[in-house]
């Protein structure tokens with residue numbers, strides 16, 4: 001956070017199934033897995049292209065965290081389904097060790113392409129819908145603290161959760 005590359009609008013990818021795009025996706029995947037994140041957008045590694053990846057495997061330590069299939073999503077469009085929203089503590093690999101309470105649409109229709117140019121068209125809900133909205137924001141130059149309506153609910157993970165043992169630590173380590 002603070003790097004101007006995180007505040008720009010990402011450009012669409014013009015060519016699919018190329019060595020350059022495959023290399024970018026591989027670099028992003030390594031970065032996300034190394035940081036134990038649930039998602040990553042290309043601007044987070046300094047590349048202003050509309051490329052995001054995300055995915056969460058089932059974690060027995062957090063039985064309530066729904067698995068999300070590993071997905072490469074390029075040139076996405078998103079559309080909320082219905083009016084329902086929900087709140088969740090979000091983190092971000094570009095804003096280490098901090099969390100904020102963010103309200104997002106509960107259900108989402110999204111479209112985009114994988115690295116080979118195959119169309120993805122999905123209707124999703126819950127954490128899957130949340131991670132796509134978070135990563136889509138990165139492509140618009142929006143970081144999650146800009147989405148926190150009440151900044152009392154923004155802080156360091158340790159301070160927010162260890163001082164209040166009654167509050168469950170959020171399952172995701174970062175989006």
Ligand code: NI
Nearest residue numbers: 092093094175
């Ligand atoms: Ni993020």
